[in-house]
Amino acid sequence: MEKFKVLIVDDELDFLETIVKRLRARNIEVSGVESGYLALEALDSSSPDVIILDVKMPGMDGIETLREIKKKKPLTEVIMLTGHASVESGIQGMQLGAFDYLMKPVALDELLEKVRQAYERKLIQEGQGSH
Amino acid sequence: MEREYYKKLRWEIILTILAFSVIPLLILGAVIYYQFNQSYYTKIMEDMKSMAENHSSSIDLFLDERISQLNSLAHTIPLEKLRDEAYLEKVFNIIQARSRSFLDLGIIDQEGSQLAYVGPYYALMKSANYKDEDWFHAVMSTGVYVSDVFLGFRKSPHFIIAVMVREGSRSWILRATIDSDIIENIVRAAWVGKMGDAFIIDSEDILQTKPRFGGAVLQPALAPDFSKATVPQAEEIAVNGDQGLFAVGIIKLKKWVLVIREDPRDQFTPLLRTRSLMVLIALGGVALISIGAVLSTRSMMNEMINMERQKAASEEMALQESKMAALGKMAAGIAHEINNPLAVIGEKAGWIKDLLKMADVSKNENFQEIAAAVNKIEYHINRARTVTHRLLGFARQMEPVTEILNINTVLEESVAFLENEARYRNIDIQADYALELPMTASDTGQLQQVFLNILNNAIDAIGKDGEIHLKTRHLAKNNEIGIEISDSGPGIPKEMLNKIFDPFFTTKEVGKGTGLGLSISYSIMEKLGGRIMVASEEDKGTTFTIYSPVR
Numbered sequence: 222m223e224k225f226k227v228l229i230v231d232d233e234l235d236f237l238e239t240i241v242k243r244l245r246a247r248n249i250e251v252s253g254v255e256s257g258y259l260a261l262e263a264l265d266s267s268s269p270d271v272i273i274l275d276v277k278m279p280g281m282d283g284i285e286t287l288r289e290i291k292k293k294k295p296l297t298e299v300i301m302l303t304g305h306a307s308v309e310s311g312i313q314g315m316q317l318g319a320f321d322y323l324m325k326p327v328a329l330d331e332l333l334e335k336v337r338q339a340y341e342r343k344l345i346q347e348g349q350g351s352h
Numbered sequence: 353m354e355r356e357y358y359k360k361l362r363w364e365i366i367l368t369i370l371a372f373s374v375i376p377l378l379i380l381g382a383v384i385y386y387q388f389n390q391s392y393y394t395k396i397m398e399d400m401k402s403m404a405e406n407h408s409s410s411i412d413l414f415l416d417e418r419i420s421q422l423n424s425l426a427h428t429i430p431l432e433k434l435r436d437e438a439y440l441e442k443v444f445n446i447i448q449a450r451s452r453s454f455l456d457l458g459i460i461d462q463e464g465s466q467l468a469y470v471g472p473y474y475a476l477m478k479s480a481n482y483k484d485e486d487w488f489h490a491v492m493s494t495g496v497y498v499s500d501v502f503l504g505f506r507k508s509p510h511f512i513i514a515v516m517v518r519e520g521s522r523s524w525i526l527r528a529t530i531d532s533d534i535i536e537n538i539v540r541a542a543w544v545g546k547m548g549d550a551f552i553i554d555s556e557d558i559l560q561t562k563p564r565f566g567g568a569v570l571q572p573a574l575a576p577d578f579s580k581a582t583v584p585q586a587e588e589i590a591v592n593g594d595q596g597l598f599a600v601g602i603i604k605l606k607k608w609v610l611v612i613r614e615d616p617r618d619q620f621t622p623l624l625r626t627r628s629l630m631v632l633i634a635l636g637g638v639a640l641i642s643i644g645a646v647l648s649t650r651s652m653m654n655e656m657i658n659m660e661r662q663k664a665a666s667e668e669m670a671l672q673e674s675k676m677a678a679l680g681k682m683a684a685g686i687a688h689e690i691n692n693p694l695a696v697i698g699e700k701a702g703w704i705k706d707l708l709k710m711a712d713v714s715k716n717e718n719f720q721e722i723a724a725a726v727n728k729i730e731y732h733i734n735r736a737r738t739v740t741h742r743l744l745g746f747a748r749q750m751e752p753v754t755e756i757l758n759i760n761t762v763l764e765e766s767v768a769f770l771e772n773e774a775r776y777r778n779i780d781i782q783a784d785y786a787l788e789l790p791m792t793a794s795d796t797g798q799l800q801q802v803f804l805n806i807l808n809n810a811i812d813a814i815g816k817d818g819e820i821h822l823k824t825r826h827l828a829k830n831n832e833i834g835i836e837i838s839d840s841g842p843g844i845p846k847e848m849l850n851k852i853f854d855p856f857f858t859t860k861e862v863g864k865g866t867g868l869g870l871s872i873s874y875s876i877m878e879k880l881g882g883r884i885m886v887a888s889e890e891d892k893g894t895t896f897t898i899y900s901p902v903r
Contacts, residue, residue, distance in 0.1 A: 233692055239699035246706050277688075304691030324744070325695035326737050329702050 225340040227251040228269035230260040230286065231302070232278045243329055257281030261289055269297065271320075271339045273332070276303035276310055284313055291318045296346055298339035302327065362653050369645040374638050381634045385627060392623050400599035400612055401586040407542045407550070408584075408601030408610040411535055415605045418454075418513050418530060419496055421447060426517045426526040434459050434526070437468045444470040455510060455529040462523045464488050471529065473505055491516050491525055498606045501532055501560045501569060509536075509561075509569045532569075536561050539610065547615030552608050553579050560608060578609050588616070661854070669872055676801075687740040694736055701729040742768070754793050759833050759900060760785045760824055762796050766803035767822065770811060777816050784823045789833060792902045798876045799900070802884075805869040806837050806896045812860065813841030813894060831902045832882065838895040844888040852886065 227244065231237045232255050241253040252267060254260050258281055260272065272290060276283035287299055301314040304325045311322045320339040323332065425443065426434075433439050444457045456471020464483025471477065482488040491497035491514040499511045509532040516525050535552065539561045542550035551563040557579040559567050566574045576589050578600045586599035597619060601610040704726045707713055716722075742765075767781060774781050810820050818840040827834050844852060844859075851857045853874045870884075877884050881901045888894040 233696060235696045236692070236699055239696070239703045243699065243703050243706050304688040304695065324741065325691045326698040326733060327695070329699075 223249055223337075225250070225270040225336070225343075226267065227336060228260065228263055228267070228272045229253040230255070230257065230272060230278070230283075231275040232256060233275070240329070244333075247333070249333075257283070257286035257289070260286055261293070264290060264293055264297065268294065270343055271298045271300065271336050273300050273302055273336070274319075276301055276314070284310060284317065287314060287317050287319055296343055298343045300332075300335050300339055302332075358653055358657060362649055365649045365652070366642075366645045369649070370642060373641045373645075377634060377637050377641070381630055385630055388626065389623060392620075396597065396619050397586040397588075397599070400597060400614060401584050401601075403542055403544075404586070404599040404601030404610055404612045405584045406601075407538055407612070408603045408608075410538050411552070411603050411608070411610065412605050414534060414538065415498060415513070415603070418451070418528070419498070419515065419605070421451070422513055422515045422526050422528055423496075426515050431459070431467075431517070431519055431524050435468050437470065440468050441470045453531050453534045455506075455531055458527045460488070460514075460525040460527055462492070462525075467524070476505060487512065487514060488525075491527075492523065500554050500558070500606075503570065504529075508532075532561065540564075542610075542612050544612075544614055545618035547618050549613040550610065551575075552603065552610050554609075555579050555607050573611070575611055575613060578611050581609050665871055669875070672872065683743040687743040690736065690740050694733055694740065697729070698733045698737075701726050701733065705730075754795055756791050756793055757796050757799075758789060758791055759794075759799070759835060760789050762799045763803055763822060763824065763835060766800045766807060769804060770807050774811060774820070777811065777814070779811060779814055779816075779818050779820060781820045781822065784821065786825045789824055789826055790902050792833065792900065794880055794900060794903070798880060802873040802876050802898060803835070803837075805873045806884075806898070809869065810837060810839035810841065810894070810896075813839050815841070826902070827899075830899075833900045833902060835898040835900070836895055837898070838893055840893045843890040843892055843894055844886070845890060849886065849888055853884070 227249055229237060229240055229244075229251065231240075231253070234255060237253040237255060241251050244251040252263060252269070254263050257278060260274070263269065264272075274283050274286060274290075278286075281289075283301060283303070287301070290297055290299060295318070298320045299314075299318070301311070301319045301322045302325060303310070303322075314322055320342060321335055323335065425447070429443065434443070440457060440459065444454065447457075448454050456469065456473070456477070458466055458471070458477065459468040460482055461467050464481045464485070466477060466480045466482075469477045469480075487497050487499055495516045497512075497514045499513075501509045501511045503509060510529050511532065512527055512529050514525050514527040516523055539550050539552060542548070543564050547565075549564040551567070551573065552560040553573045554560055557573050557577045559569055559571055559573050562569050563573070563575075574591075575596075576591065576598065578598070581600045582602060584599070584601050586597070588595060588597050590596070595616045597614040597616055599612045599614075601612075602608075603610060704722070708719065708723055708726065713719065763785070764783075767783070771781070807820070814820070820840075821836070821838040823834075823836040823838075825834050825836075826832075848857075848859070853870050857871075874884055877898060877900070881903070882899045885897045885899070886894065887897070
């Protein structure tokens with residue numbers, strides 16, 4: 222079992238369910254929520270290390286959720302995931318502190334690799350913070 | 353139609369310029385010539401008139417002198433002495449010594465009998481009696497008489513002057529014969545130029561001197577009748593269709609008229625020369641103006657056509673850009689809508705694959721089939737993903753962005769778009785990319801548009817079965833990247849080679865090409881700080897070389 226906790230935020234339930242199942246099958250501690258609000262709640266209750274965040278969601282969208290996450294827990298790493306390749310939202314996400322920006326569909330292994338890298342960065346930054 | 357319009361406009365401008373410059377020029381020339389002609393004509397006429405006056409007064413003066421001579425002779429020497437022919441001869445010799453014009457002298461009494469005579473016709477004249485002659489009566493009544501010219505016994509033109517003297521109750525006459533030569537000489541001096549003529553006529557229009565051309569003494573004159581003229585005058589008169597300039601002077605003592613005739617061709621030669629010169633200058637001026645009008649109009653029209661073309665091209669380009677932008681937006685929308693379900697399918701397939709790894713499932717007899725199917729699904733998801741990602745890439749490129757890029761990659765992507773089309777037409781695309789190409793700041797989308805345009809043209813030029821060679825290299829000298837795109841098509845004829853970057857130039861069928869591709873590509877490369885060169889050989893192919901600066 223890997224040491225990090227992952228939260229997946231996506232309004233596409235089929236996608237959400239499947240990816241959660243697949244990650245759990247790989248012994249990763251993962252939970253999934255279907256909106257930005259629920260993501261913020263989960264942030265408080267389970268404090269995930271890495272959040273995979275869909276950009277385009279009804280209600281509170283990815284960029285807004287990212288902003289809130291960074292406000293509440295700046296050290297939480299966020300990987301943006303989208304079916305849309307708008308350069309602006311990508312740049313905006315990176316400026317707001319997202320770790321990376323991936324386009325759907327993405328191979329699970331690729332995604333997992335990014336998650337690991339994000340977690341490593343988190344560890345480094347936490348280490349610096351504790352000094 | 354457009355060409356017709358420009359042609360018409362061009363002629364309108366040329367004709368307007370010509371009208372507004374040639375008409376004043378011609379009017380100016382005509383007015384100056386007319387004025388010059390008038391004053392020249394007047395001057396010639398004045399000259400002729402004064403010449404006629406001068407010569408007629410010379411003749412008057414001559415006659416007057418002769419009369420005075422005779423008068424003073426007759427009044428100073430008494431008749432008794434003059435009757436003596438020896439004395440008369442002495443006197444004759446004295447006056448002849450001063451003036452050779454006297455031919456003879458005679459003394460006549462009031463009955464008309466010759467009292468004494470000195471001269472060459474002594475025998476004939478000695479006993480002559482003049483009492484029935486007109487001139488005798490005339491001199492008896494007026495005191496002085498000058499005859500018209502006659503031939504007389506001498507058969508040479510001469511005339512007589514007679515003066516009457518009263519001595520107490522009787523009168524006598526001193527008569528002298530005068531040679532016409534002197535008068536002829538005075539008149540002859542008025543023969544001007546090669547065609548000028550001058551002669552004297554009496555009051556009956558009978559010639560008193562021999563004219564230069566036509567007619568003889570005592571014959572009617574062949575010129576218009578001026579015998580009734582009383583004042584000097586000058587005019588132009590046509591005689592038998594021949595223009596002649598005539599001037600007359602009055603000889604007052606004898607009511608003779610001196611006629612001077614001149615040929616206008618002689619007199620007006622300078623005027624005619626001036627006229628030819630003016631016509632020549634006017635023609636030269638008109639020619640210069642015409643050339644100027646045509647040349648300036650041509651350059652003006654070219655400028656106009658160019659401007660119009662550029663305008664049309666930039667409008668077309670703007671339209672093209674907005675079209676591409678709309679297309680980009682649509683492509684992005686489609687890609688997004690497809691990517692989400694694709695992601696779900698991908699995850700589901702991945703989940704199936706995960707499940708297949710579990711031990712109990714692998715024992716299922718259909719395990720292999722399921723695994724193969726899932727792999728196929730993943731393969732095709734990947735394929736669809738390539739398409740949507742390319743579409744999104746295309747959409748992104750519609751927005752002008754400067755980014756650090758590798759030209760090889762951009763070219764590769766552009767080729768990927770056309771690979772299917774090329775394969776379809778059996779066109780082999782061979783790439784020779786420089787391995788160590790420096791990265792450069794440029795615009796992927798714009799570069800791709802240029803590459804696509806030229807590649808498309810290459811494919812169209814080949815049609816079927818052929819080769820396209822791609823080559824990239826770094827040119828250290830100018831620090832730029834050269835991209836060569838060569839096709840094995842039919843090539844571009846030399847005369848068209850310098851037109852291919854013109855807007856709306858196309859060799860494709862109507863409706864197939866806008867004729868803007870290369871023009872747009874050219875301006876894109878200019879905007880990106882690069883350029884496009886073309887080399888072509890008929891039947892061998894065409895090579896476009898795109899130069900992009902390394903920045």
